């Protein structure tokens with residue numbers, strides 16, 4: 001055990017846990033003679049517990065996706081606020097054409113863009129969906145064949 005002697009303050013390679021006048025201290029070898037040695041494995045007094053390793057939980061795989069009809073929602077809200085597509089574009093720092101494409105749902109906003117829109121317009125256009133697990137993908141028409149699996153893998 002390495003550290004500083006709690007009695008004389010010297011950095012030492014080996015510390016000895018001792019009881020001096022009722023309190024448990026870690027001391028260097030010479031200071032340890034002042035007290036009574038206690039075994040290191042004895043539990044330390046309350047409140048001085050070492051940090052425990054946090055339990056590691058795997059987060060469920062979720063993704064945010066624009067809700068169906070987000071384009072209409074966006075347009076309605078924009079009109080409510082009395083903004084033109086151009087004005088809204090300026091507000092969210094996007095081109096007018098981006099706003100137009102979003103309203104027509106000809107463009108799927110990235111999560112960041114959607115969140116920006118939500119913030120500026122005070123609407124929700126994202127919903128939480130569970131991520132498709134890998135391997136649950138099936139081409140239309142039934143079971144995967146080994147050939148399909150190979151094709152899918154090559155695509156990546």
Ligand SMILES: [Zn+2]
Nearest residue numbers: 005008028031
């Ligand atoms: Zn010492």
